[in-house]
Amino acid sequence: MKDLNTPILLSGPGDVSLPWAQRIVSRYAGQAKVKAVNLASVDVGTSTRLRIEVDHDAPELLPQRWFVKTPSLAWKSRAITALPRFLHKEVRFYQRLSGHIPLKMPRILAAESRFGRGSILVMSDLAEHDFRPGRAADALSVEQARLVVGHLAKLHGRYWNRPAVLHQHRWLNGFSQQVEHSMGALLAVPLMKRGLARAGGYVVTGLHKPAIRYAANRRRYKRLLANEPMTLVHYDCHPGNIFWTDREPGFLDWQLVRWGEGVGDIAYFLATGLQPELRRAHERSLLQHYAAELESAGVGAVNDNALFRRYQAHLVYPFEAMTVTLAIGGMMQAEANLELVRRTAIAAADHDSFAILEP
Incomplete structure (x- = not known):
């Protein structure tokens, strides 16, 4: 790569230009020229997501369809995400950790974060590789769920109870999470009621x-x-943050990545990704599959009953997350948000999850 220090931040979609794209292309091929740039679409939610078509003469080195994430243009979403610097955290994740993650992820072409000026991620558009992006309210099959659970077990097993790695990447549970918790405590009741x-x-x-x-x-x-053992968790694993390569899942949107209890990812995924009837019929076998995959990854024996109890408790969070998202508005397509509220509410009610957390 060349010219890694050349700024590429965007203040908005209007900044997308041929010179901007040329700065990124030049990092890979100094003599390559960008001939044209087309802003294909703009989607505003928790971040602003741009799809850009870049006609350049180095297609063997980098794709010609790009997906770009910048801070949200919606003021409510920006207010919630800017202070804890979620996009900055995702940039840092791709810069420092993603190369060690045993999961399929998009190819990152450029990533930059500058304090007080914003953050940006430029990645290969999934369509460039014929990958199928998920949608938030997709209802997955048992076979798909089993694949996702198995891949999450690989992630969790890789980082299971590794205090040295936790110490090395203390930023994962640093400023961003502290601000998130403070804001959450302050706004939790009014947002839940709304x-x-x-x-x-x-x-x-x-x-x-x-x-x-x-x-x-x-x-x-x-x-x-947040009980032990701790591992690396995605923390926002709903169907919209999963893409599919043939039959294998890949994982997107690492803005909330942190150290946490692995089964929380499983609870979040099963509560959002499966229709309630399917979840009820298969959640125990899927938890057993998760436990078996963890053991195969070398974490030691997993108590199925204890794991299931923790799964039941963690179902409160996907319900909270989807209800608060609905309260804020503009962070997810409304119909999809309501469907995920419905699924997560049924899951929490099925297991009396709030009562499990009571002393």
């Missing part, structure tokens, strides 16, 4: 009081959901 009101009949009334009680005591419950 989300429940907006959800209407998608959430059974029996969940309202325990959900608000959880929000009022969020710091304590979060500590209960």
Whole structure:
């Protein structure tokens, strides 16, 4: 690569230009020329996502369809994500950790973060490789779920209870997570109440009081959901953050990556990714598959009953996350958000998950 220090930050879609694309192409092929740049689409949610077609004469070195993430143009989403610097954290993840992760991920072409000026990720568009992106409200099959669970076990097994690696990457649970927890504690009750009101009949009334009680005591419950052993977790593993290469899953959107309890990823994924009837029928066997894959990765014997109990407890978080997302608005397509609220609410109610967290 060349000219790694040449700035590539964008203040908005209007900054996409031939000279901007040329700065990125020149990192890979100094003599290559960009002939044209077309901004194909703009999607605004938790971040601003641009699809860009770049006509250049080095297609053997880098793709011609790019996917770009910049800070959200929606003021509410930006207010929630800017202070904890979620996109900055994802940039740091791709720069420092992604090369060691045993999962399929998109090819990163450029990544930059400058304090006070913003962050940007430029990656190969999934369509360049005929990969199929997931959608947030996709209802996955048992076979797909088994694949995702197995891949998450590989990730968790790689970093399972490794304090030296945790110490090396303390930034994962550093400033970003501290700000997130502080903001969450401050806003938890009003956002939970607003989300429940907006959800209407998608959430059974029996969940309202325990959900608000959880929000009022969020710091304590979060500590209960962060037991040992710790590992590297995605923390936002819903179908929209998964893509498919033939039959194999790949993983996107690492803005919330951190050290945490691995089964939390499994709870989040199964609660969001499966229709309730399918989850009820197969969640125990999928948890057993997860345990077996962890053991194959060398973490030692896993107690199936204890693992299932922790899974039940962790189901409160996907419900909280989707309800708060609904309360804020503009961070996810509304119909998909409501469907994920419905699925996660049913999962939490099925297992009486809020009660499990009570002393």
